[in-house]
Amino acid sequence: EVQLVQSGAEVKKPGESLRISCKSSGYRFTDYWISWVRQMPGKGLEWMGRIDPSDSYTTYSPSFQGHVIISADKSINTAYLQWNSLKASDTAMYYCARHCASSTCYIFDYWGQGTLVTVSS
């Protein structure tokens, strides 16, 4: 059974750093890419970027480039989303999602349960 299990909710202060995780199981981790999707409170879905776990090659949305870092550790089937300096506007639910390993196949067939990040002073 394919599963993407994300780390738990976080409460942070502005300026702090954070890394959240997405652990995959039930399939070969390096055969699929992982994307991260943001959902701000009461709002829609925004694609942040993706990683190819086989070589850690990343592509970011311009809206998020330079503000977050996507990484992966294929030895433990886990993808990460990291901030070096959080802002209050980063308060949101963050989802990881799997899609096939092709630049013409961004079909998110499995999703993590989401990680709620709250940034408040």
Add this chain to the structure above:
Amino acid sequence: DIHMTQSPSSLSASVGDRVTITCQASQDIGKYLNWYQQKLGKAPKLLIYDASNSETGVPSRFSGRGSGTDFTFTISSPQPEDSATYYCQQYDNLPLTFGGGTKVEIK
């Protein structure tokens, strides 16, 4: 960026009524269009990919059609459990973009 315009933003329908949601792309995206269902407090779930293909296990009352810039998503005979927000998503060009969502209430 490709802008995806979904309409309506919300609707209410009765059990068994036909529900149709439209999604318009700001440029031609071929058939690179997916539909997701998101229930309150849950992660999105893939229903339709490549405009008209049903994901495995999705009830046949859900369907999609279209190509180019104009797409429709239909629930042929909605049930109470179909109450959710529905999103379209294009993947013809990066960055991937989603429609604004349609909140559907089935009474």
